[in-house]
Amino acid sequence: MYNKYKLFxxxxxxxxxxxxxxxxxxxxxxxxxxxxxxxxxxxRYYGSERKSTFHGNVVAVSDNYTLTSDDVTVFLNKxxxxxxxxxxxxxxxxxxxxxxxxxxxxxxHEKKVAVITGDVKVWQGENYLEGEKVFIYxxxxxxxxxxxxxxxxxxxxxxxxxxxx
Numbered sequence: 001m002y003n004k005y006k007l008f009x010x011x012x013x014x015x016x017x018x019x020x021x022x023x024x025x026x027x028x029x030x031x032x033x034x035x036x037x038x039x040x041x042x043x044r045y046y047g048s049e050r051k052s053t054f055h056g057n058v059v060a061v062s063d064n065y066t067l068t069s070d071d072v073t074v075f076l077n078k079x080x081x082x083x084x085x086x087x088x089x090x091x092x093x094x095x096x097x098x099x100x101x102x103x104x105x106x107x108x109h110e111k112k113v114a115v116i117t118g119d120v121k122v123w124q125g126e127n128y129l130e131g132e133k134v135f136i137y138x139x140x141x142x143x144x145x146x147x148x149x150x151x152x153x154x155x156x157x158x159x160x161x162x163x164x165x
Contacts, residue, residue: 050076112138130154
């Protein structure tokens with residue numbers, strides 16, 4: 001049974017951990033655990049709304065990933081910790097062995113869920129996943145991929161390839 005769901009487990013762990021800004025799979029903690037350098041054409045902070053917006057050629061780099069997007073909004077909770085991140089436009093994530101592209105990504109650190117939408121494509125070596133909307137439930141170790149209106153979910157899995165870089 002493990003082999004049947006191996007691709008989903010691998011994709012969930014590899015995709016969600018770095019995308020959720022350094023999540024710890026043992027404690028389910030999704031707060032950043034390494035410095036994140038963010039560059040953009042413009043940045044604004046709205047104190048009363050507890051949010052920061054980054055516009056134009058946004059690049060966020062940490063020790064285990066690089067995230068690019070047209071626009072990124074970071075929402076803070078009352079303790080001034082990151083609670084949500086919204087990426088809109090040309091969202092790209094690159095880690096050591098995974099690349100994903102989409103039109104939008106919504107990361108909810110408090111609910112521990114990521115919703116990646118808009119022609120989502122994910123590569124891990126020769127493995128491939130494609131769908132219109134990907135839900136990653138970090139705490140439940142569950143991933144759901146929804147099809148688009150014009151096409152179905154696609155997964156290409158090459159057995160024995162998941163450990164190669």
